[in-house]
Amino acid sequence: MIRSTKHLLKEYEAFKETALAGRYINTTHISIPLEKASSNFDVEIVGESTLGEPIHLIKVGTGKIKILMWSQMHGNESTTTKAVFDVLNVFSENSQDATINNILSSCAIYIVPMLNPDGAKAYTRTNANGVDLNRDAKELNQIESRILRKLFDEFQPDFCFNLHDQRTIFSAGENPFPATLSFLTPSEDIERSVTPGREESMKVIGAIYRELSEQLPNCIGRYDDGYNANCTGDTFQNLGVPTILFEAGHANGDYAREKTREYVFYAILSGLNAIATRSYKEIASSVYFEIPENEKLFYDLILRNAEVQGKIVDIAIQFKETLKGNKINFLGTVENIAPKLAFFAHREINCDFQEVTLPDLKPLFENVIVDKILVKNEVLVINYDKY
Numbered sequence: 001m002i003r004s005t006k007h008l009l010k011e012y013e014a015f016k017e018t019a020l021a022g023r024y025i026n027t028t029h030i031s032i033p034l035e036k037a038s039s040n041f042d043v044e045i046v047g048e049s050t051l052g053e054p055i056h057l058i059k060v061g062t063g064k065i066k067i068l069m070w071s072q073m074h075g076n077e078s079t080t081t082k083a084v085f086d087v088l089n090v091f092s093e094n095s096q097d098a099t100i101n102n103i104l105s106s107c108a109i110y111i112v113p114m115l116n117p118d119g120a121k122a123y124t125r126t127n128a129n130g131v132d133l134n135r136d137a138k139e140l141n142q143i144e145s146r147i148l149r150k151l152f153d154e155f156q157p158d159f160c161f162n163l164h165d166q167r168t169i170f171s172a173g174e175n176p177f178p179a180t181l182s183f184l185t186p187s188e189d190i191e192r193s194v195t196p197g198r199e200e201s202m203k204v205i206g207a208i209y210r211e212l213s214e215q216l217p218n219c220i221g222r223y224d225d226g227y228n229a230n231c232t233g234d235t236f237q238n239l240g241v242p243t244i245l246f247e248a249g250h251a252n253g254d255y256a257r258e259k260t261r262e263y264v265f266y267a268i269l270s271g272l273n274a275i276a277t278r279s280y281k282e283i284a285s286s287v288y289f290e291i292p293e294n295e296k297l298f299y300d301l302i303l304r305n306a307e308v309q310g311k312i313v314d315i316a317i318q319f320k321e322t323l324k325g326n327k328i329n330f331l332g333t334v335e336n337i338a339p340k341l342a343f344f345a346h347r348e349i350n351c352d353f354q355e356v357t358l359p360d361l362k363p364l365f366e367n368v369i370v371d372k373i374l375v376k377n378e379v380l381v382i383n384y385d386k387y
């Protein structure tokens with residue numbers, strides 16, 4: 001019998017962890033779902049972050065295939081953390097479902113939902129020492145990197161899921177479609193050799209891609225596989241463990257990343273199911289190479305055909321995310337002013353060759369942060385809501 005996870009997506013709303021929403025997710029936010037998880041699963045504290053925040057490990061399943069996954073090693077990448085808790089809800093609330101039951105009886109899954117709690121609290125990519133943990137796999141200078149490495153060495157996983165967010169700039173191929181999800185099997189040498197371990201992870205990604213393409217047509221991308229020994233995924237792959245990088249990206253209008261969260265939920269379950277059923281072995285590794293490579297072709301907003309200081313140009317604006325209070329603000333920054341920009345945008349406005357200025361009537365220029373601009377003497381609000 002071929003098992004699928006498709007039916008679970010239809011019931012997604014029932015499993016969505018309602019304690020988590022939006023972009024700002026720190027240890028305070030996950031304390032409620034962690035408490036809930038502890039009544040069904042083994043939840044441990046495996047160490048403390050640089051600033052003394054607990055780092056949790058959740059152990060799920062009783063099977064032989066060992067899978068290690070970690071989320072939010074970059075503190076400002078919270079979408080996959082939300083999805084991980086949605087997946088935990090399916091495991092606890094729907095364990096009688098044949099697909100879920102098979103995953104739980106075939107796999108032992110270790111989940112670190114927030115590897116970088118200090119970065120999560122400050123909404124930074126780096127940890128409290130300003131170090132990118134995904135460039136510390138070799139040196140292991142940081143306590144958070146050592147905690148993950150110790151887990152890896154002791155658990156000796158058969159597969160790793162390395163869970164991240166990516167910026168809104170990525171398209172899936174040279175197409176006007178955002179890379180809502182991207183995947184990568186990291187290289188383990190500079191030649192980017194397709195080793196047996198890499199081939200395994202390519203097949204799992206191929207299985208996920210095949211299953212998700214119907215729900216998410218054109219919006220799945222493949223990340224650059226240039227080798228970097230300092231990256232965690234490259235190191236674990238080099239140590240012989242098939243490793244899959246998941247990148248949660250932008251879906252149309254979804255700056256809160258609640259829609260993307262649903263796709264990540266589906267992708268994680270689909271990957272686990274492919275491993276639990278061994279169905280990934282029937283996927284050709286060439287499917288991986290069918291996935292279009294990510295390109296940096298998107299801006300958040302482009303104003304087309306604008307008159308700036310007497311010239312007709314396009315104006316590209318990119319949001320910068322900043323933490324203010326308990327919300328993430330999206331500040332528009334003018335990044336590019338040039339005629340006929342060959343880029344796509346998540347939102348486009350045609351200015352009909354009218355003059356565009358700052359609210360004080362001064363001309364627009366690159367690198368300025370704008371929350372409002374004047375188009376034809378009407379105020380256009382640039383900022384999106386806060387999440």
Ligand SMILES: [Zn+2]
Pocket residue numbers: 074077164165
């Ligand atoms: Zn990341």
